[in-house]
Amino acid sequence: MKFKKPVSVLVVIHTPALAVLLLERTRHPGFWQSVTGSQEDDEPLRETARREVLEETGIVVADGDLLDWQQTNCFEIFPEWRHRYAPGVTHNTEHVFSLCVPAGIPVTVAPAEHLGYRWLPWSQAAAECFSWSNRDAILALPQRFSPGYARET
Numbered sequence: 001m002k003f004k005k006p007v008s009v010l011v012v013i014h015t016p017a018l019a020v021l022l023l024e025r026t027r028h029p030g031f032w033q034s035v036t037g038s039q040e041d042d043e044p045l046r047e048t049a050r051r052e053v054l055e056e057t058g059i060v061v062a063d064g065d066l067l068d069w070q071q072t073n074c075f076e077i078f079p080e081w082r083h084r085y086a087p088g089v090t091h092n093t094e095h096v097f098s099l100c101v102p103a104g105i106p107v108t109v110a111p112a113e114h115l116g117y118r119w120l121p122w123s124q125a126a127a128e129c130f131s132w133s134n135r136d137a138i139l140a141l142p143q144r145f146s147p148g149y150a151r152e153t
Helices: 045-057 079-084 122-128 132-144
Strands: 007-014 019-025 035-038 066-076 091-100 114-121
Touching (some): 007 045, 007 132, 019 045, 019 122, 035 045, 045 066, 066 132, 114 122
Antiparallel strands (some): 007 019, 007 035, 019 114, 066 091
């Protein structure tokens, strides 16, 4: 068995109006999240993010559309998922990205990973996330973008 690397990406997908795409986990109904996934081998992190977005949503990411936040989060891997990692690995380092897409872009979820999806205003999306790092990234969206972006009031 090949173990997963304890290095991953978080990709917050949003519209210019800051509606955020959330995906419901298949193995944990009611757990909502943004796109996440582990780095494979020596894959560049930007490529990991592009690959995960395509696999989980069907959205093709054009060169230059991903914004690398140059932010990492370290968190404990849930005990139920530790068997996927080498013995003794208990923590993961997550790299944060965002992707702005047009409202109404088609989304096709990977049924093995997600039950469905929904678009929510950023503050509501943050409240729905089970992951603190995902919540915090969504809450940072309004401060990260220019005043020309619509904001929830």
